[in-house]
Amino acid sequence: MADRVSKLQSASAYQRATIRDVAAKSNVSVTTASRALNGTGRMSEETRARVRSAAAELDYRPNSIARGLVQQRSFTLGLLTNDTYGRFTLPVAAGLSAAMADRGVSVFLSAGKYEPESLKLNLGAMEEKRVDGLVITGKRIDRGLPIDLPPLGMPVVYVYAAAPEGAVSFVPDDTNAAQDAVRHLIGLGRRKIAHITGPLDFKAAHLREAGWRAALEETGLAPFGKAIFSAWTEAHGYDTAHALIEAGERPDAIFCGNDQIARGVIDAFALMGIRVPDDIAIVGFDNWEVFAKATRPPLTTVDMGLPGLGRSAGLALLDMIDGKEVEPGVRETPCRLVVRQSCGARPD
Numbered sequence: 001m002a003d004r005v006s007k008l009q010s011a012s013a014y015q016r017a018t019i020r021d022v023a024a025k026s027n028v029s030v031t032t033a034s035r036a037l038n039g040t041g042r043m044s045e046e047t048r049a050r051v052r053s054a055a056a057e058l059d060y061r062p063n064s065i066a067r068g069l070v071q072q073r074s075f076t077l078g079l080l081t082n083d084t085y086g087r088f089t090l091p092v093a094a095g096l097s098a099a100m101a102d103r104g105v106s107v108f109l110s111a112g113k114y115e116p117e118s119l120k121l122n123l124g125a126m127e128e129k130r131v132d133g134l135v136i137t138g139k140r141i142d143r144g145l146p147i148d149l150p151p152l153g154m155p156v157v158y159v160y161a162a163a164p165e166g167a168v169s170f171v172p173d174d175t176n177a178a179q180d181a182v183r184h185l186i187g188l189g190r191r192k193i194a195h196i197t198g199p200l201d202f203k204a205a206h207l208r209e210a211g212w213r214a215a216l217e218e219t220g221l222a223p224f225g226k227a228i229f230s231a232w233t234e235a236h237g238y239d240t241a242h243a244l245i246e247a248g249e250r251p252d253a254i255f256c257g258n259d260q261i262a263r264g265v266i267d268a269f270a271l272m273g274i275r276v277p278d279d280i281a282i283v284g285f286d287n288w289e290v291f292a293k294a295t296r297p298p299l300t301t302v303d304m305g306l307p308g309l310g311r312s313a314g315l316a317l318l319d320m321i322d323g324k325e326v327e328p329g330v331r332e333t334p335c336r337l338v339v340r341q342s343c344g345a346r347p348d
Contacts, residue, residue, distance in 0.1 A: 016059075016060075017055075017058035017059060017060040018060075019033055019034055019037075019060070021058055021060065022037070022051060022054050022055045022058060022060050023051075025054040025057070025058060026047075026050045026051045026053075026054040027050075028047060028050075028051060032047070032051070033051050033054075033055075036048045036051035036052065037051060037052065037055060037060075037104065038103070038104070039103060074129065074130045074131060074132055075104055075105050075106065075132065076105065076106045076107070076108055076129060076130070076131045076132060077096070077100060077105060077106070077107050077108070077131055077132060077133050077134070077135060077314065077317060078107075078108050078110065078126035078129065078131035078133070078134045078135065079092075079093055079096060079107055079108065079109045079110070079134075079135045079137065080110050080112075080119070080122055080123060080126060080134060080135070080136050080137075080145070081109075081110075081111050081112075081136070081137045081138055082111070082112060082119065082138055082139065082145055083111065083137065083138055083139045084111050084112070086111070087139070087288070088137065088138070088139055088160050088306060089109075089111065089137050089138075091306035091307050091310070092135075092137050092159050092160060092306050092307070092309055092310035092313075093107065093109055093310060094307050094310065095306065095307030095308055095309065095310030095311040095314075096135060096310035096311060096313060096314045097310075098307070098311065099310070099311040099314045099315060100314050100318075103318065105132075105314075105318070107314075108126065108129050108131060110122040110123075110125055110126060119145050127152070131154065132154060132321050133154050133155045133156065133157070133317040133318075133320065133321050134152065134154055134155070134156045134157075134317075135156075135157050135158075135159055135310075135313050135314065135317060136156060136157070136158050136159070136161055136163075137158070137159040137160050137161050138160060138161035138162075139160075140160075140161075140202060140203070140204065141160055141161065141162065141171045141172075141174075141203055141204055142162050142202065142203035142204070143161065143162050144158070144161050144162040144163065144164075145161070154321075155317055155320035155321055156168075157169070157170070157313045157316055157317045157320070158170070158313075159171075159309050159310060159313045160172075160306070160309060163330070166328045167328060168313075168316055168320070168326055168327075168328055168329070168331075169329070169330045169331065170309045170312050170313050170316075170330075170331050170333060171309070171330060171331070171332055171333070172304040172305060172306075172309065172332070172333055172335050173332035173333060173334055173335055174204050174207035174208050174211065174335075175207045175208070175210050175211040175214070176211060176332075176334070176335070177208075177211065177285070177302045177304070177334075177335035177337075178207070178208040178209075178210070178211025178212055178215070178255065178285070178302070179211035179212075179214050179215045180211075180215075180302075180335075180337055181211070181215075181255055181283045181285070181300075181302055181337055182211065182212050182215035182216065182255050182283075183215045183219075184283065184300075184337055184339070184343065184345070185253045185255065185281055185283060185343060186215065186216075186219055186221065188253075188281065188343060188344055188345055190252045190253035190281055191221060191252060192224045192249075192250075192251045192252045192253070193212070193216065193221070193223075193224055193251060193252070193253045193254070193255060194223075194224040194225060194228075194244060194251040194253070194254045194255070195208075195209060195212045195223070195224075195227040195228065195254070195255050195256075195257070196227075196228045196236070196237060196240050196241075196254060196255075196256050196257065196261050196265065197209055197227055197228070197229055197256070197257025197258075197261070198229065198230070198231065198232040198257045198258060198261070199229060199230065199231060199232070200229045202232075204257075205229060205257055208257050208285060209227045209229075209257075212227065212255050224251045228240050232257070232258050232260055232261065233260055233261070233264065234260050234261070234263050234264030234267070235264060236261055236264060237256060237260065237261035237262060237263065237264025237265040237266075237267075237268070238264035238265065238267055238268045239264075239268075240261075240264075240265070241254075241264070241265040241268035241269055241272075242268055242272070245272060245274070250274075250279075250280065251280060252279075252280060252281065253280060253281040253282070253283070253343070254280060254281075254282050254283075255283050255285075256282065256283065256284045256285065257285055258284060258285050258286050258288075259284040259285065259286045259287070259288045259291040259292050259295075259299060259301055260288075260291060261284070262282050262283070262284030262285075262291075262295070262299055262301070262342070263284075263291050263295045263299065265282055266282055266295055266296070266297075266299070266342065270296075276297060276342055277297065277341065277342055277343050277344035278344070281342065281343040281344050282299065282300070282342040282343065283299075283300045283301060283302075283337075283342070283343050284299045284300070284301035284302070284342075285301060285302045285304075286301060286302065286303075286304060287301045287302060287303035287304070287338050288301075292338070292340065293340075295342065297340070297341035297342050298340035298341050298342065298347075299340055299342045300337070300338065300339050300340045300341070300342045300343040300345070301337075301338055301340070302335050302336070302337055302338070303335060303336045303337075303338050304335050305333060305334070305335055305336060308333060309333060312331070312333065
């Protein structure tokens with residue numbers, strides 16, 4: 001008998017907390033507790049915070065099936081991408097998931113190759129899951145998925161991907177971010193600033209080049225030669241660094257279109273005995289930490305704020321699901337310069 005009682009007590013210890021438990025702990029009604037956790041209703045921020053704190057302490061998890069039956073929603077969002085490597089999608093997904101977790105919403109990620117049939121299958125899986133809304137993301141801001149979306153009966157938001165006219169879209173502000181990076185170099189006393197960037201057929205490469213030019217023009221400086229376009233690779237940075245030095249007059253700084261190019265440049269200079277940042281300062285773009293932090297010296301670079309893009313997209317999507325009006329169009333979100341040792345400034 002004692003063993004049976006012990007087992008029952010052990011089982012009850014692992015029972016999930018209910019909304020009634022949360023309400024009792026925070027000294028509010030069940031209705032108020034529910035509204036506080038759903039982000040609805042009128043109440044003080046102190047009350048809402050108290051309810052959420054109680055829910056966290058009790059490890060309360062809403063019953064999504066019951067909520068779905070009542071509200072005719074699945075409380076699930078879909079994230080569809082062709083970025084199978086995850087370089088851009090995973091940070092977006094992390095920001096989206098974190099924002100949705102606070103609201104009791106799950107994210108269903110489906111990644112497929114850049115092939116119509118693969119993506120159609122993934123889209124079908126989203127519909128079978130009866131997701132409430134869909135986030136579409138990719139590997140570049142000027143290219144969408146290679147399929148025409150059928151009428152889905154759900155709202156759609158685009159992140160780091162080309163979007164059809166009239167859609168809601170979120171992308172990083174490449175031009176202003178590049179301008180801030182070059183302004184930083186100018187503020188450090190650099191005057192001969194070259195630019196090495198990606199392929200001519202990438203919109204991001206042109207936007208970053210425009211920011212480089214704008215920063216120089218506003219201070220009356222001439223560009224150090226023309227921007228050099230090619231692949232987003234270390235090899236491009238390495239080969240171009242050699243070509244710049246062999247051409248004669250050398251720059252005192254280089255703004256690179258991404259971190260891989262920047263790392264290739266720094267590797268080339270190390271072999272040539274050119275000191276970074278003493279002789280030439282280097283700034284990259286992306287803040288891909290596997291490159292930026294491992295580079296010697298560690299790389300100053302622009303962080304595109306991809307998790308923030310995911311968060312913003314998710315919140316906009318929830319508003320659309322709730323029937324709120326969301327202004328269509330492209331939203332360019334600010335980026336952030338992460339200062340490390342490669343430009344000669346003290347790190348943040």
